[in-house]
Amino acid sequence: SGVGGVAGVALSPSSIQWSWPATPGATSYDVFVxxxxxxxxxxxxxxxxxxxxxVDSARxxxxxxxxxxxxxxxxxxxxxxxxxxxxxxxxxxxxxxxTGGFVVNWTNNGNPPAIxxxxxxxxxxxxxxLKTSTITVNTLFAAVTGLHxxxxxxxxxxxxNGNGIPSAPYILNSTYTLANPPASLTITNNTxxxxxxxxxxxxxxxxxxxxxxxxxxxxxxxxTTAVTFANGENISTTVISGLLTSTTYWxxxxxENKLGQLSTFSNTVSTITFNGGAPLGLLQGILPAATTxxxxxxxxxxxxxxxxxxxxxxxxxxxxxxxxxxxVATLCPGAVNLxxxxxxxxxxxxxxxxxxxxxxTVSGSSPTLSSTVTLMRYVPSSGVCVxxxxxxxxxxxxxxxxxxxxxxxxxxxxxxxxxxxxxxxYPNPYHVNRDGYVTIDQIPPGSRVRVMDxxxxxxxDQTADAAGLVTWSATNGAGRxxxxxxxxxxxxxxxxxxxxxxxVIR
Numbered sequence: 001s002g003v004g005g006v007a008g009v010a011l012s013p014s015s016i017q018w019s020w021p022a023t024p025g026a027t028s029y030d031v032f033v034x035x036x037x038x039x040x041x042x043x044x045x046x047x048x049x050x051x052x053x054x055v056d057s058a059r060x061x062x063x064x065x066x067x068x069x070x071x072x073x074x075x076x077x078x079x080x081x082x083x084x085x086x087x088x089x090x091x092x093x094x095x096x097x098x099t100g101g102f103v104v105n106w107t108n109n110g111n112p113p114a115i116x117x118x119x120x121x122x123x124x125x126x127x128x129x130l131k132t133s134t135i136t137v138n139t140l141f142a143a144v145t146g147l148h149x150x151x152x153x154x155x156x157x158x159x160x161n162g163n164g165i166p167s168a169p170y171i172l173n174s175t176y177t178l179a180n181p182p183a184s185l186t187i188t189n190n191t192x193x194x195x196x197x198x199x200x201x202x203x204x205x206x207x208x209x210x211x212x213x214x215x216x217x218x219x220x221x222x223x224t225t226a227v228t229f230a231n232g233e234n235i236s237t238t239v240i241s242g243l244l245t246s247t248t249y250w251x252x253x254x255x256e257n258k259l260g261q262l263s264t265f266s267n268t269v270s271t272i273t274f275n276g277g278a279p280l281g282l283l284q285g286i287l288p289a290a291t292t293x294x295x296x297x298x299x300x301x302x303x304x305x306x307x308x309x310x311x312x313x314x315x316x317x318x319x320x321x322x323x324x325x326x327x328v329a330t331l332c333p334g335a336v337n338l339x340x341x342x343x344x345x346x347x348x349x350x351x352x353x354x355x356x357x358x359x360x361t362v363s364g365s366s367p368t369l370s371s372t373v374t375l376m377r378y379v380p381s382s383g384v385c386v387x388x389x390x391x392x393x394x395x396x397x398x399x400x401x402x403x404x405x406x407x408x409x410x411x412x413x414x415x416x417x418x419x420x421x422x423x424x425x426y427p428n429p430y431h432v433n434r435d436g437y438v439t440i441d442q443i444p445p446g447s448r449v450r451v452m453d454x455x456x457x458x459x460x461d462q463t464a465d466a467a468g469l470v471t472w473s474a475t476n477g478a479g480r481x482x483x484x485x486x487x488x489x490x491x492x493x494x495x496x497x498x499x500x501x502x503x504v505i506r
Contacts, residue, residue: 010082018047085159115138116160117158121155124151148205181255182210185269192283194239294309304361313354333412343407350436360399379407387412390467420494428501440500448492454485484504
């Protein structure tokens with residue numbers, strides 16, 4: 001009987017392995033091309049390797065068993081296609097990238113023109129997990145549509161031979177669809193030195209990053225980035241801080257997909273930073289009576305200022321207006337042109353100390369200041385400049401001091417005093433519940449300062465700081481309040497001594 005059950009398996013684009021059941025008594029098997037009858041080879045086993053074939057070509061064979069009686073009947077014809085070549089790479093791999101899809105490209109890599117290709121792609125779903133789909137085409141490209149903005153995708157292409165068997169895959173790099181531009185950008189809050197904004201992500205995935213940019217001239221020349229793409233922030237709100245008070249700002253937002261490809265810009269919004277209703281360049285706000293309060297912002301000259309009050313600092317809610325102040329060198333000893341004027345309405349002296357923080361960056365530049373500079377309150381009625389116990393922060397470029405009255409405040413580096421003869425105590429008399437503290441200054445740095453009552457008991461024994469300054473809040477060494485009355489202030493420094501009389505009134 002003839003050979004039966006001939007089957008083939010395509011092993012490559014140029015080879016097929018044929019096999020069949022053994023025939024009793026057969027010593028070998030002859031394999032013939034079915035379409036021509038030509039002998040293509042002989043095998044002593046039930047397996048035959050058919051090599052040197054064309055890519056994705058149909059191969060039909062007949063097999064006959066050879067026994068002692070010669071070649072027996074031939075089998076029925078069996079037909080198999082060789083495999084197709086893997087599709088070839090092309091650059092760019094992806095074209096027509098959009099917010100909803102892309103086009104994948106490849107070359108035929110020697111495959112016949114009419115061959116089919118299967119594009120398989122996997123995308124990251126917005127709800128989590130992956131989704132895989134397949135597109136079959138007879139072209140060298142395929143369009144993927146229906147995706148979401150800024151969505152991850154990974155694609156691979158195979159060629160299908162005549163039996164529908166896939167070739168080795170051509171695996172593309174992963175990609176992302178483009179991001180939609182952020183939508184509905186709005187201003188959600190506006191303070192003296194900060195603007196809050198929010199926007200719609202407009203369907204973008206959570207792998208989308210956003211950049212927020214602002215300008216003071218509608219992006220003509222002045223452009224500053226508040227949130228950069230480099231931060232990798234998937235956000236829909238932000239606060240832009242450190243702004244100038246009473247200044248117009250324009251703001252836009254842009255989106256970026258994971259590959260760094262940018263969307264167009266959102267709508268542009270603009271606003272003027274709040275200054276409490278004061279004239280342009282000034283800062284105004286309410287310091288409340290019953291709670292803590294703060295007014296902070298940047299004056300028209302770019303100088304930062306902050307006032308922080310304690311609960312009970314004022315008998316009623318008090319409107320405070322702050323403006324820059326041009327300082328002449330003769331105003332206070334060692335004065336530099338850094339000053340502010342602070343006025344309140346109603347005109348109250350604070351009942352409790354108010355914390356003043358003043359930046360020393362003006363119009364984009366900072367003077368070189370030593371750590372011995374102090375804030376001084378200038379008293380126009382007497383021409384006196386009262387130094388304040390000042391904290392110098394070179395990193396933040398600020399000076400901070402407690403103040404017990406409003407008026408004009410200047411930055412000064414007072415000259416060093418070598419003798420206690422110039423010592424003074426201010427204010428005098430010292431109203432404890434109104435003045436905050438008394439200042440003893442114009443003495444050599446490191447001077448010993450003692451305050452004694454008329455019985456000779458010492459209630460303060462302190463060393464002057466590097467600026468020749470000591471402050472006292474009418475308490476003794478145990479932190480208890482001293483009584484109203486007359487006190488003696490003994491200063492010893494620079495080899496000299498001086499005694500001042502100081503009246504304390506509660």
